Amino acid sequence: MRASTRIQKLRVLSLGLPVAAALALVACGGEPPPPAETPAPAVKEAPAPEPTPAPEATPTPAPTSTANAGPAPQPEQSVEGPPVLMTNEKELQAVFTTRPGAKLELGDDTGRALFRIREGSLPSAHIISFKIEPKGKSTGVPIGKIYRMLVQIENSSELPKVETQDKPFELTLPAGGKKDANLAIGEVTTDDKGREKIVWTVIAPEKIDDATGTAFFKIKAIGNYWLHVTAKPPTAPAK
Numbered sequence: 161m162r163a164s165t166r167i168q169k170l171r172v173l174s175l176g177l178p179v180a181a182a183l184a185l186v187a188c189g190g191e192p193p194p195p196a197e198t199p200a201p202a203v204k205e206a207p208a209p210e211p212t213p214a215p216e217a218t219p220t221p222a223p224t225s226t227a228n229a230g231p232a233p234q235p236e237q238s239v240e241g242p243p244v245l246m247t248n249e250k251e252l253q254a255v256f257t258t259r260p261g262a263k264l265e266l267g268d269d270t271g272r273a274l275f276r277i278r279e280g281s282l283p284s285a286h287i288i289s290f291k292i293e294p295k296g297k298s299t300g301v302p303i304g305k306i307y308r309m310l311v312q313i314e315n316s317s318e319l320p321k322v323e324t325q326d327k328p329f330e331l332t333l334p335a336g337g338k339k340d341a342n343l344a345i346g347e348v349t350t351d352d353k354g355r356e357k358i359v360w361t362v363i364a365p366e367k368i369d370d371a372t373g374t375a376f377f378k379i380k381a382i383g384n385y386w387l388h389v390t391a392k393p394p395t396a397p398a399k
Contacts, residue, residue, distance in 0.1 A: 240279040251291035255314065258282050258325075264290045266307070271334035273307060280326035287312040288382070299344050299360045302388035303336045309385040321347070321383035328378035333389050335368055335375040342394055343377045346386035358386065364394045 243261035246252050252264045261279035265272055275290050289310040296306035311322050335341035342365065346358040365375040375389060 243276070243279070249292075251289070253287065253289040253291075255285055256282060256288050257285040264288075266290060266292055267305075267334075271304060273305070273334065274330075274332040275309075276330040276332075278324075278327040278329070281324040281329060282322065283325050285314060286320075286322060287314060293386075296388075297346055297358055297386045298388050298390075299346065299362075300390055300392055302344070302390060303338055303341060304334045304389050307333075307387040309382060309387060311383050319348075319384045321381055323381045328380050329382055331377045331379065331387070332374050333377070333387075335365075335373055335389055337373050338389070338391060339368065340391055340393075341365060341368060341375040341389045342392060343375070343379075344386075344388050344390040344392065345379070348384040348386070360395075362390060362392050362395045363397065 241260045243263050244256075245263050245265070246254065247265040249268050250266065252266065254262075256262050256277055258281075259279050261281070262277045264275040264277075266275075267273055273292075277288070287310075289308070289312075291308050293306050293308040296308055298306055310319060312319060331343065333341075333343070342362050345361045345363065347361070348356060348358055351357055363377065363379070365377050368375050
């Protein structure tokens with residue numbers, strides 16, 4: 161009996177050794193084995209977004225003529241300097257150019273004729289003569305005196321007709337108190353055979369000044385002219 165009981169105790173002791181060893185490991189501070197690593201779930205990349213088309217630019221409408229642009233600017237008025245003043249009872253002659261302008265006055269207290277060259281009217285230097293010609297040419301009976309005008313180029317015998325480059329030339333002549341005082345312009349030319357002839361043109365005045373008894377005329381050209389006031393009706397608009 162004692163022998164079998166001893167054998168059973170030995171079996172119990174032998175079976176309890178692994179458990180005791182385990183408990184001894186825990187008591188001695190041993191760490192348990194780490195848990196198995198769990199693989200991270202695979203991340204599926206999202207597809208790249210499709211590019212958004214840029215919005216179409218809206219064309220800016222072109223300005224129309226009805227826009228509030230305001231009134232058109234007025235052209236600048238040229239400012240003239242003081243003109244050269246020349247006076248004589250019978251005849252004046254000098255060289256005139258683009259600037260300054262000039263006023264040529266002929267006559268006496270019984271009646272004065274004024275020829276004005278506006279600044280900028282002449283294209284270049286010219287010799288201009290203005291005189292009273294008692295025995296000059298006329299068309300019909302002249303009112304007042306007969307005047308002679310000549311335009312020459314320096315160092316030349318040429319007598320050109322010169323058109324104004326800017327404002328018209330101006331003539332103020334005694335009108336003899338006539339309400340229908342017009343200006344007779346006799347342009348001296350030559351025909352095909354070289355013979356001299358006069359072509360007459362009559363123009364109306366811009367105004368007649370009753371207070372001074374003078375008529376005011378504007379002409380667009382000067383040249384080899386005979387000039388006088390006439391009662392004949394106009395044959396052409398102002399030159």
